[in-house]
Amino acid sequence: MKIQGKALIMGDNVNTDVLHPSRFFSLDDRTVRSGFLQAAAGYEQVGGSDLSGRVVVAGDNFGCGSSRETGARAFLLAGVRAVVARSLARIFSRNVRNLGLAAVECPALPTLPQDVEVVLDLTRGRLIVPTLSLDLALTPLDPFWVAVHQAGGLLPLLGLDEPAPRGASLPIYQGTP
């Protein structure tokens, strides 16, 4: 399986409070979506823009901090296709994978230019950057996480829910049903 998209480059130790500030904590997906990257210095505007098909490419310990799943959900609501980081924080990586998003680690990841086109080959376990002739190894996923990804999330894997539609087509839940 391959995921190709324009990279959204982020740095090291980017925490959940900057990815999704707690004031955007809500049961209303419109509020959750609007909080994406709203305390990440220099990313506020891009956070509010259409990010369909983008691949977030980050440094070490990406997503450290809180367990608030609104932070992970904001990635899906924004249309992000995948996350690749030099290393991922534990709770965050579980959260995004549980929701059906691909999140992988690439230990040799160098700093890439903003918006560069990247290809994640999840079958072969490679991160490819064609314009820079880079072809880097991804840390193999545990078979459990492969199964979660293939099922479209944790709950579908366990037979507890239908898989959520991917990316920009994710239905926006508007508060009180």
Place this chain on the structure above:
Amino acid sequence: MTPRTLTEKLLRRNVAAPIVAGSDMFRIPVDLVLGHDATIALLIERFKRAGRRIWDPARCFFAADHFTPPSTPERADILRRYLTFMKEQAVPADLAFRGISHQLLVEDRRCQPGMVICGADSHTVMAGALGSFACGMGSTDILALLLTGEVVLSVPESIRIDFVGTLPDWLFGKDLALEIIRQLGEGGAVDRALEYHDLTTGGIPMESRLAIANMSVEAGATNGVFVPDATLRRYLEQRDGGAGPLPGFEGSWVIPDDGAPYVRRLRIDVGALRPLVALPGDLSRIVAAEDAEPRAVDQVFIGSCAGGRLEDLEAAARVLRGRRVAPGVRLVVTPASQAVFQACLRNGIFDVLSEAGAMITNSSCGACGGIDKGLIGAGEVCVSTSNRNFRGRMGSPDGLIYLASSLTAAAAALTGTICDPRRVLDEAQLAGFFPTPTAAPAPRAEKVA
């Protein structure tokens, strides 16, 4: 048999089976689930779609601590949905509005050494101070847990941390936690367990241990666990009134095997440390308070699951007795639980803090998570006893948050600038003058096993 770490022993005790062939991950039965109004509310709709009931409501330790009381109509709605969900699922509601879930957990007999505890909040790790495996997770993991009684985890390798020396009266768990993060780095313990060995003379008080275990997650750790010892035994005896362990947990005290494998070891001489502060933004810059730039502060926050216990409020009272907070500085005090609140009422700590000019709030998460009662504006400087100094955490992304012990925080409130608390204390104050805390036990062990 191969020697095993404490975390390995705690988890293997509960291991059922590998979840997928070739996986390092196991379905692990859970003894207790911690939840609160914010993160449980996120899973209610999906839970209902599954059309099943909570596997064991008696194992749900659900508090209401985030939106309490609610500061907006939307938060009132979230809180109401949560309380209704608890009622529908027959989850005991005795903990709602009594304080921060993590603090309530360690004050409660339902929390015993040897347990596997998972919670819908990253600071669930704090219960590791009581010799349990305790780890935080997101709402989807917790949803699956509520339906099945199990979580899927790998068994993390451990970093062993030995505390040695004698803890000075002016040094606290927060200082030790910051020293550990300074040495390990923010992501230095990702997917690892931190195994704490208290080898100090006199012992690290239980309340400081809670602060240390609490901040294990700030180094990225899956869990942080103190090896059970005399300090823990005394704490439990006082807490449970000698009632002893819960049925099923009589023989549950687990200690690591001699010769257990550790991926890394730290040895921290607690007598050689100075009071520390974390500079704003993230946890990459941790320096001695006396070496920090003496910035003027706008707010001091003493509260949270990391710094709102009796020990913390008592330390603040030591600094502020008979004195006034610097003009224009807001001092917000949020006791971590009602037990802490009531102890402060009884032993005069609130008199001291209130006379000094503190604003004392009800027990809840409050300003720590940027929820209410003490947010900061652009350009403002806050010294906080909480666990995160991240950009925007307590309000404006352009506010600056320093983390420190409550003693250091109170010194900043008193002087109006960030400083070493030893500067503002005489010997009697350093030693403390509330000799016997009357609740939320914090005994010092005579001798640590």
